[in-house]
Amino acid sequence: MINKIQPNISDAEWEIMRVAWTNHTVTSKQITEIVKEKMNWKQATIKTLIGRLVEKGMLKTEAVGNKYLYSPIITEEESLKSKTTDFFDHLCNRKVGTTIADLISEATLSHADVQMLEDLLQQKKGEAVDSVPCDCIPGQCDCQHSHS
Ligand SMILES: [Zn+2]
Known part of the structure; x- marks a missing residue:
C-alpha cells in the first residue's frame, strides 16, 4: 500500500x-x-x-x-499501484481473493509470470487467515449478517 x-x-x-x-x-x-x-x-x-x-x-x-x-514526476509503478489500490478499496475485503482470481484467469501470462505468482502464493500460504475480516458498512456487502 x-x-x-x-x-x-x-x-x-x-x-x-x-x-x-x-x-x-x-x-x-x-x-x-x-x-x-x-x-x-x-x-x-x-x-x-x-x-x-x-x-x-x-x-x-x-x-x-x-x-x-x-x-x-510520478513513476508508472507508483501510478499503477495507486490505481489498483484504489480499485480494491471499493470492494469488500472478502471479494478481493475471487477478484484477483478472475483477473488472473483472464490474463495472458508468461512462464515467468506464472512462476512469480506461484512463489508469491507459496509465501501467502504461510500468512493466510481463516476468514478475511469485512470492514464494509452494513448495506454495502452481503457479509453484514456475520458482523456481530
Ligand atoms: Zn464486506
Whole structure:
C-alpha cells in the first residue's frame, strides 16, 4: 500500500502519461506523433491534456529554447499501484481473493509470470487467515449478517 495521495487521472490523461513514462522527456509534438495513431486527437486536445497533467502534478515542464519539455514526476509503478489500490478499496475485503482470481484467469501470462505468482502464493500460504475480516458498512456487502 502506498500512502501518498495520487491525483485522479482520466483514461485520456493516462495515454499521455504512458508516452512520458516511456520516453522520459518529451515535447507536446512528440506526444502528438506517438498517440495520433491510436487516439484520434487533435494537437489542441493533447495540449489541454498535458496542461491538466501539469496542474495535477503528474508532469513537470521545462522551457528549453522555444519549446517545452515534459517529464513525469510520478513513476508508472507508483501510478499503477495507486490505481489498483484504489480499485480494491471499493470492494469488500472478502471479494478481493475471487477478484484477483478472475483477473488472473483472464490474463495472458508468461512462464515467468506464472512462476512469480506461484512463489508469491507459496509465501501467502504461510500468512493466510481463516476468514478475511469485512470492514464494509452494513448495506454495502452481503457479509453484514456475520458482523456481530
Ligand atoms: Zn464486506
